[in-house]
Amino acid sequence: MTDEKLDQILKQALAPEISDREIRIHRRRKDKMHTLGKIGKGVAAAVAAAVIGIGGLGYFNPVLAAKIPLIGKIFEKVEDDATYSGDYTDKKTVLTNEDSAGNLDTSDYTVSDKGITLTASEAYCDGYSIFLTVNIELEDGDFTHIPEHYTGMNATDNQTAAGFYIGGTWSVDGSSPEWIENTFDGKVIDSHTFAGMLKINLEEKYTGSGELNLNVNGLGYDDDRMLDGEEISASHWTDGNWNIAIPFEVNKTDVKTIKVGEKKGNITLEDVVVSPYQVIVHATTPGEQRELTDDRREKLLSKDPNMTDAEMYELLGWSYEPCYTICFHQDGELLYPDMEMAGRARFAVQGKEIKTLYVYIFDNLDDWSLMEQEGMNSSAADRAVISKEIHVE
Numbered sequence: 001m002t003d004e005k006l007d008q009i010l011k012q013a014l015a016p017e018i019s020d021r022e023i024r025i026h027r028r029r030k031d032k033m034h035t036l037g038k039i040g041k042g043v044a045a046a047v048a049a050a051v052i053g054i055g056g057l058g059y060f061n062p063v064l065a066a067k068i069p070l071i072g073k074i075f076e077k078v079e080d081d082a083t084y085s086g087d088y089t090d091k092k093t094v095l096t097n098e099d100s101a102g103n104l105d106t107s108d109y110t111v112s113d114k115g116i117t118l119t120a121s122e123a124y125c126d127g128y129s130i131f132l133t134v135n136i137e138l139e140d141g142d143f144t145h146i147p148e149h150y151t152g153m154n155a156t157d158n159q160t161a162a163g164f165y166i167g168g169t170w171s172v173d174g175s176s177p178e179w180i181e182n183t184f185d186g187k188v189i190d191s192h193t194f195a196g197m198l199k200i201n202l203e204e205k206y207t208g209s210g211e212l213n214l215n216v217n218g219l220g221y222d223d224d225r226m227l228d229g230e231e232i233s234a235s236h237w238t239d240g241n242w243n244i245a246i247p248f249e250v251n252k253t254d255v256k257t258i259k260v261g262e263k264k265g266n267i268t269l270e271d272v273v274v275s276p277y278q279v280i281v282h283a284t285t286p287g288e289q290r291e292l293t294d295d296r297r298e299k300l301l302s303k304d305p306n307m308t309d310a311e312m313y314e315l316l317g318w319s320y321e322p323c324y325t326i327c328f329h330q331d332g333e334l335l336y337p338d339m340e341m342a343g344r345a346r347f348a349v350q351g352k353e354i355k356t357l358y359v360y361i362f363d364n365l366d367d368w369s370l371m372e373q374e375g376m377n378s379s380a381a382d383r384a385v386i387s388k389e390i391h392v393e
Contacts, residue, residue: 071098072194074121074133074186079162082185082197083151083336084131084277085350089252091276092122092133113240115139116219120246121195123212126275127250129346130200130212134184135193136164136219143188147224147375151185152350153336159350161185164196165234167218168242172202173210180216181339192269194221201346209249216242258390265385266321267361274354274392279335279347281359283386285323287342290316318342323361330356332376355393358386 070077070094075088096119097105104110109120121133143162164184169177186196189385200212208346219242220234255275262269273280292312300312325345327335335347358376362368363385370380381387 003325009247014113028207037323053230069098069100070189070195071104071119071121071135074135075124075197075286077195078133078186078197081151081159081187083161083338083350084185084197084199084348085151085159087351088122088124088131088277091253092124093249094122094245095120109244109246112241113242114238116238116240116242118216118219118242118244120244120337123246123248125206125248125250126255126277127201127206127252128273128280129278130202130248131277132198132212132246133196134198134199135195136184137194138192141192141193143221144191145223145225146188146194146221148310153334162188162194162196163222164194165218165220165237166198166216166217167220167249168214170200170215171213172206175203177215178203180214207250209247212248213245214242214244216240216244256392257337258392260378260388260390262386265363267323267363267385269361269386269388270357272357272359275349275356278338279327279349279354279357281325281327281345281347281361282343283325283345283361284343285321285322287318287320289313290319292316307372322363322365324363324365326360326362326368326371328358328376329354332358334372355391357390358393359386359388359390361386 025367075092079085079088093111095106099105104119111118115138117137119135119137121135123133124131146162146164147207148160149163150157150159150162162185164186166180166182166184168180168182170357180198180200181202182199184196184198186194189195218237218239220237223235226235253276255273258272258274260269262273268284270282270284273282290313292309296316297312300307300315320342323340323342326337327342327345327347329335329352333352335352338346338348340346360371360381361384362371362380364383367380367383371378371384374380
């Protein structure tokens with residue numbers, strides 16, 4: 001009951017219940033995949049040249065790139081510019097190494113289809129997300145026209161990365177498959193090589209070791225020569241099968257959980273997790289089982305005529321009252337917000353030292369948006385259902 005077609009049916013059935021903020025954040029992240037192409041050719045060229053000139057060894061000289069081992073060191077290559085930036089040197093687990101001749105020490109984490117080879121390089125897990133680096137090679141590709149996108153809070157941060165789309169599902173240790181929702185942040189190494197980082201958010205806190213199963217059914221990228229089109233998302237897309245099992249182990253180093261347990265109105269701020277690369281705010285709001293309407297029943301039965309009502313309700317899940325979270329650190333700087341799901345909001349640390357957090361939770365999207373625009377001293381702060389100062393150290 002969890003294959004892709006059924007998930008698509010459910011997405012269509014539940015589409016009206018997706019929150020406005022979730023759509024907005026998702027659209028903003030997608031739009032940022034080709035931001036540089038829309039700020040003017042001169043500015044875009046200057047920014048791209050600066051980024052590529054500093055971080056893209058081999059972009060200008062593929063021969064030089066071939067002599068510098070990349071696989072096993074992709075974090076080092078992309079960690080300054082990815083959305084979830086930071087120093088992964090002492091946190092990562094290397095899956096595959098490459099020598100100066102381009103030979104890999106194992107083929108266990110390499111898979112090829114349709115002329116595209118995907119190799120898992122390194123992994124890190126803080127118990128809440130898996131951060132995975134991957135090398136993508138396309139035999140007859142031309143990655144040199146993949147546009148850069150902003151990964152910092154502001155364009156003035158000059159933090160940019162190239163993007164690569166991925167479609168399919170993931171699961172951990174036999175759990176029900178989930179859609180891959182994020183994209184790769186990374187760098188174009190040469191015309192046929194891309195190295196990037198993918199973040200998988202776990203449904204529940206994980207401890208110990210496990211196995212991440214990626215079932216990739218599509219890979220794609222944008223093209224800066226096609227930026228004037230109405231829809232440039234995944235200008236180049238390839239359907240295929242790249243299935244790979246990746247071992248990981250939770251690294252608890254520098255991961256802190258601060259219990260809060262503060263309830264106001266219908267919202268409870270349960271706790272805040274601070275790891276080296278992300279902040280997660282856990283909150284609970286009232287929820288109710290989604291209604292099994294005749295339309296939804298018809299859609300589900302069209303997939304499986306033998307599906308029971310109990311199975312339908314389990315798949316439909318629950319809907320929750322609105323909850324919009326925003327977070328600042330001790331210097332009043334806004335943390336980069338990721339997509340907020342029921343019960344948890346995630347923010348990228350981006351190398352910042354986190355001593356104190358200021359968390360604001362709203363039940364009104366307009367108030368959240370105003371505070372995002374105006375900052376911590378916004379008049380909207382007084383309308384937060386919960387505002388909490390949290391000392392991390």
